Amino acid sequence: MRIVSLAKGAFTLAIAGGAAFFVLTMPATLPKDAMAGVRPADAKGGETLFDAGGCASCHATPGQEDKRKLGGGLAMHTPFGTFKVPNISPDSKVGIGSWTEQQFADAMTKGVGRGGEHLYPSFPYTSYQRMSLADVRDLFAFIKTLQPVPTAAPPHELKFPFSIRRGLGLWKLLYLDGRPFTPDPKVSDEVNRGAYLVTGPGHCGECHTPRNPVGGPDTSRRLAGGPDPEGKGWVPNITPHADGLAKWSAKDIAYFLETGFNPDYDAAGGSMADVVLNTAKLSAEDRAAMAAYLKSVAAIAGKSPARKKAE
Numbered sequence: 001m002r003i004v005s006l007a008k009g010a011f012t013l014a015i016a017g018g019a020a021f022f023v024l025t026m027p028a029t030l031p032k033d034a035m036a037g038v039r040p041a042d043a044k045g046g047e048t049l050f051d052a053g054g055c056a057s058c059h060a061t062p063g064q065e066d067k068r069k070l071g072g073g074l075a076m077h078t079p080f081g082t083f084k085v086p087n088i089s090p091d092s093k094v095g096i097g098s099w100t101e102q103q104f105a106d107a108m109t110k111g112v113g114r115g116g117e118h119l120y121p122s123f124p125y126t127s128y129q130r131m132s133l134a135d136v137r138d139l140f141a142f143i144k145t146l147q148p149v150p151t152a153a154p155p156h157e158l159k160f161p162f163s164i165r166r167g168l169g170l171w172k173l174l175y176l177d178g179r180p181f182t183p184d185p186k187v188s189d190e191v192n193r194g195a196y197l198v199t200g201p202g203h204c205g206e207c208h209t210p211r212n213p214v215g216g217p218d219t220s221r222r223l224a225g226g227p228d229p230e231g232k233g234w235v236p237n238i239t240p241h242a243d244g245l246a247k248w249s250a251k252d253i254a255y256f257l258e259t260g261f262n263p264d265y266d267a268a269g270g271s272m273a274d275v276v277l278n279t280a281k282l283s284a285e286d287r288a289a290m291a292a293y294l295k296s297v298a299a300i301a302g303k304s305p306a307r308k309k310a311e
């Protein structure tokens with residue numbers, strides 16, 4: 001009797017758990033009229049967001065001269081398996097040519113794909129969700145002007161259970177708050193512009209903020225650096241702490257984002273070299289704004305093990 005009721009209890013729990021899992025992990029999209037009040041598209045403005053967002057760094061097919069042919073195929077090695085970056089060129093069969101703007105906006109701000117499925121956060125939508133819908137509209141208009149690439153990217157090679165997209169719903173409950181960027185009335189327009197670029201399209205924290213064991217950002221250590229998520233090396237602290245950019249002037253930071261040279265005239269290496277290819281294309285004002293913002297954030301300790309040894 002006891003065993004039967006225990007078994008029944010376990011069964012009910014399993015059903016309830018399953019239902020809760022089902023509801024909690026349901027992909028959430030933007031309201032149907034979300035884009036309705038947004039101003040008309042400006043494809044030229046979208047180019048700035050494309051560069052700030054570093055879309056080409058991941059979506060351009062590796063080894064190709066023209067970084068604006070977004071055929072995908074780059075392999076991203078992570079502890080969860082290998083992601084193969086998809087084709088987001090305007091090809092209507094294998095790219096996003098037949099996507100609606102609303103579907104694109106759901107991908108950028110909700111991490112939801114065209115079929116209503118969860119997208120993996122290896123696509124940094126945890127940052128892109130901070131973008132305004134006007135900017136998302138411009139970005140979509142710009143991508144539509146690029147050359148369609150008719151070759152499909154290969155599928156991901158992920159380990160179980162990470163291969164199941166539905167489970168991402170739980171992760172998103174923890175790390176996707178759905179809040180667009182809001183300017184801080186206490187700081188200058190320049191610092192607000194920099195904050196928008198760094199936390200939104202620029203997604204600087206995706207590498208410079210350390211991650212916890214399930215791959216979520218450790219927000220108590222925002223921009224304080226940590227082990228490189230791609231396995232090798234250390235991503236530096238870019239807060240104004242002595243362990244980070246304390247000795248860099250705002251000019252030094254802006255110059256680095258333009259040229260890749262730090263104040264000691266060492267060139268940026270690793271994945272930052274790719275980031276600089278994009279920030280170099282931004283306006284001097286936008287680079288100065290990012291620099292001003294980085295000088296204004298909370299200083300947090302966090303030293304790379306290599307630098308510790310050097311002292």
Ligand code: HEC
Nearest residue numbers: 053054055058083085086088107113118119120122123124
């Ligand atoms: C760090 C690498 C990276 C960057 C930077 C990046 N993406 Fe992606 N993107 C990915 C990966 C990986 C996926 C696949 C996610 C998945 O399968 O769930 C993806 C998926 C997408 C999708 C959904 C495609 C589909 O077929 O479902 C869109 C749309 C997209 N990215 C647009 C962009 C845009 C626009 C930018 C620049 C603002 C950008 N991405 C920057 C890695 C990146």
Ligand code: HEC
Nearest residue numbers: 202203204207235236238262267268269270271272275290
């Ligand atoms: C794809 C990962 C990645 C992204 C995204 C990224 N960075 Fe970096 N960043 C790095 C790595 C790795 C280094 C170290 C480069 C080296 O060792 O030469 C670095 C170095 C730096 C440095 C020099 C710090 C020092 O002490 O030498 C600055 C400043 C910087 N990044 C700012 C930014 C800003 C601003 C953004 C957003 C626009 C950004 N980074 C986005 C990975 C990234």
